[in-house]
Amino acid sequence: MDGLFGLDGATWDIILAVITALIKAFVIVNGLLLAFAYMTLTERKVLGRMQARFGPNRVGPFGLLQPIADGIKLAFKEDITPRQANFWVHTVAPMMALIPALIIFAVIPLGPEMRILGQPWTWYVAKINVGYLYATAIASVGVYGLVLAGWASNSKYALLGGLRASAQVISYELAQGLAAMTALVLAGSLNLYEIVNQQVASGLPYALYLPFGLVAFVIYVIAGVAESNRSPFDMAEAEGELGAGFHTEYSGFKWSMFFMAEYVNMINISALATVLFLGGWWPIPTDAPGFIQGLGPIVFLIKIGAFMFMFIWLRATFPRLRFDRLMSLGWKVLLPIALVNLLLTSAVVALWPLGVWPFAQ
């Protein structure tokens, strides 16, 4: 395309890259929101079946139009701001919860780099060499949404919910980070694409690097459930004690933004766990012929789906923890185990050449 509109080839490459990234971002954001909508339906159906009932099956065939009905209902509900609340913080807080949840997915590599019709194609928006740091940093920003929502509502329940959310998320970030560090040490990289690639190349996802990889994986998943404020760690919205926790004073579309943020965060944590411990598109080889590479994203999405089912399954089974027990689980059990696990993994990686895991074979 040399000379088109007086622009040289390099400029056109940049413009094309920007347009591609924008399209990918659009597809990812809308895909996440669609996944959120149908995740709510799936959750209600699976919860129903686990309680020997049907779940929603009235709107459309098998209740498939239920999320649309819910969406219309939420969009048209009255949006109430309490008189004593701080209007601007109250309005911005749900956005601060939702936007970080949506942009984390930019660094998730859904599939191997491949060529479609001879053109290079990537299944991520950005491949940055601090991918994991980006994801955790953005996820931490999301907590501000909950805290500010609790604070700005000027309500005791909301404030307590926000406090609990911040205390819980900060506590479990430590164990989660240390568990993820195990995978990062094994990969020797923070680049999420590189981490997946190493696992695929070694033929074994890090969760199967026994025993340390499995321990780290289990800790990561437990901490991930706590991070996303999901049952049985949903202290921030313990409805029996706090009304609805940090979003007690929210209604209508602002409330549904918190709702979206929770579910999109679940998807993000599932995706990160898949990247770090389940080897992304493993067992599809990165350098396979084109159409087999195309199966990579499907494998990835199946793994995310398995995590999402686990989230629902846990919610259907376990009662909510008491807050002090939640804290002692995080600080006195998960954190020490993750720390020792990281130390031992580092020792093994330091003593053996990188990429060879002595206990794997």
Added chain:
Amino acid sequence: MAFVEVKSPPPPANALSGAVADVTALARGLGVTLGYMFQKPVTIQYPEERPRISARHRGRHELERHDNGLEKCVGCELCALACPSKAIFVEGAENPPDAPVSIGERYAKTYIVNMIRCIFCGFCVEACPTEALQLKKVFELADYTRESMIYSKETLLAPAPKREATDSWMPG
């Protein structure tokens, strides 16, 4: 549900075996919910699927007839007396011998049940000496107005039998 005896587990010997027991208990809990997921839901999808009504269900009132079409009710008002919520009003009258309504000397000229007041206790049925009043299995009684909830004798009376009434006063 069958009665399940719950045995409390013995106290753990040490911290590790306690942790193992805890994790095992969690796994068993997960197994229970997963097992339920593959069971058939117990939900009765009501408007399409009809519930099974027990034989002695106490639903809508009905005033019964004899086989010859004469009413069983003799207008004795014992049901109205037995009713704890005063939902029943009966006005008896002399039974005309040339055109009998019931088999007794008297019959119910007016018979009104206020279904808003009725608590479906069934005392009226127990009080009835002629087994004229029955509570049937019909349970879909909701309506839009208060007036429509006051059931008159025409509403309550069982439909007349198909065959012609015999000339005998006594039930055939």
